[in-house]
Amino acid sequence: MNKREFLKAAGFASLGLAILPMYQCQSKSDDLENNEEDDKDNRAPFKLPELGFSYSALEPNIDAETMEIHYNKHHGGYVKKLNKAVNESDYKDKSLREILGEVSENEDDNDLRNNAGGHFNHTLFWEILLPGGSKKPNGKLLKKINEDFGSFEKFKTDFSKMALEVFGSGWTWLCVDKDQNLFIVNTENQDNPLMHKIAMKKGTPILGVDIWEHAYYLKYQNERKKYIVNIFNIINWDVVGSNFEKNIK
Ligand code: MN
Numbered sequence: 373m374n375k376r377e378f379l380k381a382a383g384f385a386s387l388g389l390a391i392l393p394m395y396q397c398q399s400k401s402d403d404l405e406n407n408e409e410d411d412k413d414n415r416a417p418f419k420l421p422e423l424g425f426s427y428s429a430l431e432p433n434i435d436a437e438t439m440e441i442h443y444n445k446h447h448g449g450y451v452k453k454l455n456k457a458v459n460e461s462d463y464k465d466k467s468l469r470e471i472l473g474e475v476s477e478n479e480d481d482n483d484l485r486n487n488a489g490g491h492f493n494h495t496l497f498w499e500i501l502l503p504g505g506s507k508k509p510n511g512k513l514l515k516k517i518n519e520d521f522g523s524f525e526k527f528k529t530d531f532s533k534m535a536l537e538v539f540g541s542g543w544t545w546l547c548v549d550k551d552q553n554l555f556i557v558n559t560e561n562q563d564n565p566l567m568h569k570i571a572m573k574k575g576t577p578i579l580g581v582d583i584w585e586h587a588y589y590l591k592y593q594n595e596r597k598k599y600i601v602n603i604f605n606i607i608n609w610d611v612v613g614s615n616f617e618k619n620i621k
Pocket residue numbers: 442446494582584586587
């Protein structure tokens with residue numbers, strides 16, 4: 373399976389794999405919609421994406437047992453429940469990205485909200501991890517990080533601080549907003565900044581770190597800080613950079 377097939381299987385076209393023709397871009401009032409063309413085939417039944425590495429490949433930063441349970445039981449569970457929820461809803465013909473954009477805080481949407489979020493968030497998480505990592509961003513992303521945060525080191529400090537502030541279960545994101553600026557934000561549970569009716573701050577995530585205890589507790593117990601320090605050893609900055617470039621003009 374090549375990278376493109378992997379991304380398709382992962383249902384990850386939502387981050388954008390192609391550039392829309394200009395006339396379509398110009399007709400959009402909201403830049404956040406630029407990638408919807410890539411999302412159109414990403415519909416139910418959703419599938420658990422293949423991991424690009426073995427369960428033990430991220431050791432010692434993430435242990436094999438955590439990876440196996442996290443991927444099969446947690447992400448697998450979200451996919452199963454998402455398909456069930458979609459099937460019982462009016463969202464049958466919607467893509468994952470459309471579902472995320474439309475779910476509300478209404479209780480009736482809870483299953484869709486939690487499981488569409490769970491599927492999207494974990495798919496992004498596996499995608500931006502790489503055994504051994506790529507040490508730092510480069511090119512346009514590095515330039516923008518320097519502009520928006522001062523330096524890569526300052527970005528890491530800001531991101532880690534934000535991740536330590538997650539209360540309960542949630543995610544910490546690096547996103548691109550509609551003005552193509554970067555921002556860091558936390559969301560609760562399986563929410564994410566693509567949930568336009570829910571998110572306090574809207575944008576397209578290009579990097580996400582799972583701050584649920586299930587992501588680190590077997591190895592790190594209560595030491596979330598160590599998990600966050602070590603996650604920076606295994607980030608695939610090439611993928612984050614490419615996610616960034618798909619969301620700027
Ligand atoms: Mn998780």
